[in-house]
Amino acid sequence: MKILKFGGTSVANAQNILLVENIIKKESSKGKIVVTVSALHGVTDQLIHAAEYASAQDENYLQILKNLEEKHLYLVKELIPILEQSSWLSFVKKHFNDIEDLHSGIFALGELTNRVKDKIASYGEFLSSNLIVARLQYEGLDCLWMNTADLIKTDSNFTNAKVNIDITEKNIRQYLSHHKNQIIIAPGFIAQDEKNNPTTLGRGGSDYTASIIAAAIQAEELQIWTDVSGMMTADPRLVSRAKSILEISYHEAMELSHFGAKVLYPPSIQPVMSKNINLKIKNTFAPEDEGTLVSHQLPDSEKEQQQVAVGISNMNNIALLTLEGSGMVGIPGISAKLFQGFSQGEINVILITQGSSEHSITIAINEKDVLAAENIINSYFADDIDLKRVSPAKIETGLSIVAIVGENMKNRSGVSAKMFGCLGNNGINIRAIAQGSSERNISVVISEKDTRKAVNVLHEEFFESEIKQVHLYICGTGNVGSKLIQQIYAQNQYLKENLFINLRIAGLSNSRKMIFSDHGISEKEYIDWNENGQEASVRNFADEIISRNLRNSVFVDITASSEVPKIYESLLKRSINIVACNKIAASSDFDTYKKLKNTARNHNCNFYFETNVGAGLPVIGTINDLIKSGDQITSMQAVLSGTLNFVFNNYDGSRTFSEVVAQAQQEGYTEPDPRLDLSGTDVARKILILARESGYPLQFEEIENISFLPEECMQGSVENFYEQLTKYEDHFKALLLSAQKEDKILKYTAEFKEGKAKVGLQHVAPGSDLFHLYGKDNIVIFKTLRYSEQPLVVKGAGAGAEVTASGVFADIMRSI
Ligand code: ADP
Ligand code: ASP
Ligand code: MG
Numbered sequence: 001m002k003i004l005k006f007g008g009t010s011v012a013n014a015q016n017i018l019l020v021e022n023i024i025k026k027e028s029s030k031g032k033i034v035v036t037v038s039a040l041h042g043v044t045d046q047l048i049h050a051a052e053y054a055s056a057q058d059e060n061y062l063q064i065l066k067n068l069e070e071k072h073l074y075l076v077k078e079l080i081p082i083l084e085q086s087s088w089l090s091f092v093k094k095h096f097n098d099i100e101d102l103h104s105g106i107f108a109l110g111e112l113t114n115r116v117k118d119k120i121a122s123y124g125e126f127l128s129s130n131l132i133v134a135r136l137q138y139e140g141l142d143c144l145w146m147n148t149a150d151l152i153k154t155d156s157n158f159t160n161a162k163v164n165i166d167i168t169e170k171n172i173r174q175y176l177s178h179h180k181n182q183i184i185i186a187p188g189f190i191a192q193d194e195k196n197n198p199t200t201l202g203r204g205g206s207d208y209t210a211s212i213i214a215a216a217i218q219a220e221e222l223q224i225w226t227d228v229s230g231m232m233t234a235d236p237r238l239v240s241r242a243k244s245i246l247e248i249s250y251h252e253a254m255e256l257s258h259f260g261a262k263v264l265y266p267p268s269i270q271p272v273m274s275k276n277i278n279l280k281i282k283n284t285f286a287p288e289d290e291g292t293l294v295s296h297q298l299p300d301s302e303k304e305q306q307q308v309a310v311g312i313s314n315m316n317n318i319a320l321l322t323l324e325g326s327g328m329v330g331i332p333g334i335s336a337k338l339f340q341g342f343s344q345g346e347i348n349v350i351l352i353t354q355g356s357s358e359h360s361i362t363i364a365i366n367e368k369d370v371l372a373a374e375n376i377i378n379s380y381f382a383d384d385i386d387l388k389r390v391s392p393a394k395i396e397t398g399l400s401i402v403a404i405v406g407e408n409m410k411n412r413s414g415v416s417a418k419m420f421g422c423l424g425n426n427g428i429n430i431r432a433i434a435q436g437s438s439e440r441n442i443s444v445v446i447s448e449k450d451t452r453k454a455v456n457v458l459h460e461e462f463f464e465s466e467i468k469q470v471h472l473y474i475c476g477t478g479n480v481g482s483k484l485i486q487q488i489y490a491q492n493q494y495l496k497e498n499l500f501i502n503l504r505i506a507g508l509s510n511s512r513k514m515i516f517s518d519h520g521i522s523e524k525e526y527i528d529w530n531e532n533g534q535e536a537s538v539r540n541f542a543d544e545i546i547s548r549n550l551r552n553s554v555f556v557d558i559t560a561s562s563e564v565p566k567i568y569e570s571l572l573k574r575s576i577n578i579v580a581c582n583k584i585a586a587s588s589d590f591d592t593y594k595k596l597k598n599t600a601r602n603h604n605c606n607f608y609f610e611t612n613v614g615a616g617l618p619v620i621g622t623i624n625d626l627i628k629s630g631d632q633i634t635s636m637q638a639v640l641s642g643t644l645n646f647v648f649n650n651y652d653g654s655r656t657f658s659e660v661v662a663q664a665q666q667e668g669y670t671e672p673d674p675r676l677d678l679s680g681t682d683v684a685r686k687i688l689i690l691a692r693e694s695g696y697p698l699q700f701e702e703i704e705n706i707s708f709l710p711e712e713c714m715q716g717s718v719e720n721f722y723e724q725l726t727k728y729e730d731h732f733k734a735l736l737l738s739a740q741k742e743d744k745i746l747k748y749t750a751e752f753k754e755g756k757a758k759v760g761l762q763h764v765a766p767g768s769d770l771f772h773l774y775g776k777d778n779i780v781i782f783k784t785l786r787y788s789e790q791p792l793v794v795k796g797a798g799a800g801a802e803v804t805a806s807g808v809f810a811d812i813m814r815s816i
Contacts, residue, residue: 003219005036005210009227010284011128012041014078019284028183036188036210039124047120054103055112061103069096079135114158122198125187133185142182152191154199161199172216204265215271222272222279229283230292231263234312238452239459245292252310252405253294255441259403260315309406309462314455316448317367318399324360327389341376351434362432367397400451403443410439422461425604426551427575428454457551470816471506471550476558479668483805489523509541542567546574554812557582560672572599577815581808583612587685590697608811613686614778614798616807623693633694635753635783640686642776642799643670643677644748657732658725669776669799680705683759687750706760739763
């Protein structure tokens with residue numbers, strides 16, 4: 001005989017019940033079956049809500065009951081032939097009258113006991129199972145209703161009653177030996193105590209009913225039919241890429257469900273496990289899907305082939321309770337006393353950790369039990385607290401547990417290191433750790449707000465070695481920004497296929513508007529964006545990134561704004577990587593620069609700004625590599641401004657200086673304000689950054705800047721600047737002629753030597769390394785301890801949106 005159980009969603013409405021009917025027809029054609037059903041989806045919740053309203057003397061309960069009655073009446077009309085409906089409509093009405101009477105009693109008393117709660121809750125399964133029997137009988141099936149409440153005997157712990165297995169099994173066996181119908185339908189969840197008061201087996205308890213029946217008659221198989229295709233590698237509501245687990249051992253399934261995998265009610269595994277009955281979890285809405293087989297442990301030889309972990313589960317509303325004190329060291333029985341208290345107070349201990357010093361013990365419990373637990377500790381340990389041997393219980397709430405489960409973990413090393421490593425890299429703080437002695441699970445307690453992120457990160461690490469999701473937040477959609485976005489879309493497929501990385505643009509902002517999408521803004525959405533969305537604000541952009549709390553996040557600053565760097569620190573503190581094209585942060589005062597770098601290091605994330613110098617050229621990366629390998633930079637000579645190089649390469653007297661500068665701006669080489677380039681400020685910032693990266697704590701003011709630009713050009717607006725340039729044409733021409741007279745050319749250079757930096761215009765002779773620089777090229781000539789004779793030279797295009805964007809792109813890839 002097989003036992004089938006259908007959950008609330010499977011019997012939510014007539015349409016779903018017809019699917020259930022098909023499955024029942026198919027299975028019963030192969031042999032006798034017992035079918036356990038839940039209440040219609042949401043009905044248990046609603047019945048309890050109504051009772052709670054009534055006890056608070058809130059008349060809203062009436063409306064809830066009315067809706068529930070309608071729902072059941074409607075089901076009768078949908079499932080049962082018209083001519084037969086009236087007796088079933090009366091059946092529903094009669095029971096709703098009883099339910100309403102119970103509620104008006106609660107309303108009058110203003111009190112709701114667990115005993116009455118169970119009486120009310122048990123109507124859900126009672127009604128659903130009866131209506132399904134009626135339907136199947138009208139379909140001509142040989143079907144009988146079995147009242148589980150009469151057969152399953154429990155204690156009087158209402159709402160979570162404990163089953164007396166011996167009597168219950170005997171009752172079920174006796175009943176089924178006398179009733180030989182092809183299909184027996186039984187309400188799940190409900191039972192009775194010794195005095196025949198209705199009790200229930202705990203929320204989700206219909207699974208347990210089915211398992212008890214299966215064990216009682218040594219069933220051939222137990223099938224749990226639900227709304228997902230089996231037990232999955234993680235809660236599918238949190239992890240969209242969760243996959244069904246094909247096979248899992250009873251113990252693994254028990255661990256996963258104990259730590260929150262709602263698909264199976266934890267106590268329901270024990271009965272079938274004790275009789276070695278296979279348990280299948282199947283999807284009512286996709287019956288052809290394989291589902292999950294829960295059975296005995298696989299032999300070691302087969303397990304070897306399996307993955308280390310089978311699943312990840314999570315549980316919210318957790319509180320940590322810590323008991324500590326010098327009095328706990330070496331004194332036996334403290335934990336025993338604690339657990340005795342908890343057991344008497346019926347407080348479920350979910351997880352325990354104890355430091356090896358025995359100085360403290362930490363316990364995870366459900367938040368709803370906090371008050372009771374605190375009272376128990378304070379009374380059980382009153383003397384110890386008085387004598388200061390133990391401190392009063394310390395309580396932390398707002399937490400969750402995330403557990404990785406797998407029989408195979410005990411055979412492999414490094415699982416916990418991998419788990420903690422990837423949580424740490426995502427800024428998820430671990431409050432407590434526990435590893436079951438069976439080594440079948442490793443659980444961590446974290447802040448509840450990090451749950452989604454943690455489960456996804458771990459899922460990616462343990463189950464999707466294929467693809468890593470990266471979330472980008474891009475600030476700035478100008479020249480470089482829009483090129484970067486195009487490059488990301490163009491490269492996405494390649495990255496997925498070759499590097500197994502999926503780059504999602506999860507947020508985008510310019511100075512006017514910002515948009516977000518956790519699943520990634522598609523190329524089409526970006527093209528159609530049209531600057532709809534929220535009003536942009538740098539602070540709000542940061543707050544939004546922080547509150548979304550997505551894993552593997554990178555903030556990309558492609559602005560020249562001095563506001564944007566102000567949010568770096570708060571992002572780094574959340575372990576969000578930063579890639580900045582904006583050079584303001586790295587060239588601001590030394591302490592700020594240093595603090596950002598340290599914050600990144602302390603929070604396991606990266607702060608990269610390669611494109612601050614030489615656009616896409618590997619300048620900073622080269623310095624970092626040299627230093628890491630023990631070299632030391634002794635001097636640098638460089639041409640670092642694509643703009644100035646372009647300007648002096650093209651200014652040959654045939655056009656005015658002003659015209660050449662305007663062309664550089666049009667072609668996108670200059671900073672938004674070209675005066676930053678022309679005044680040498682931009683070059684000074686760059687050599688400053690290179691000096692700092694080389695290990696010298698230089699400040700901007702210490703850089704000598706021999707400007708070639710007349711003072712007046714720096715005043716007023718950008719248009720005014722061009723007018724001034726035209727006015728000073730003679731000045732620029734004189735600079736050119738003085739170089740030409742020596743057969744040299746003009747180059748704006750930067751130099752760093754003996755700890756000092758300077759920038760300015762120089763006459764460069766044809767033999768110099770700096771001479772053959774064309775267009776917008778940059779060059780950096782490094783002398784180091786190792787490169788003392790022949791320098792190390794980095795040279796190439798040092799400006800332009802396309803190459804800068806590709807440098808930013810490379811930094812993004814490095815940062816993750
Ligand atoms: P039923 O009403 O059929 O008993 P439940 O709602 O109790 O169904 O359990 C099924 C739900 O459990 C799924 O819809 C899913 O959202 C949730 N769930 C949580 N964790 C898991 C997991 N690891 N595998 C499958 N489902 C899970
Ligand atoms: N109807 C009960 C509940 O919602 C039992 C179940 O569905 O398993 O908790
Ligand atoms: Mg369930």
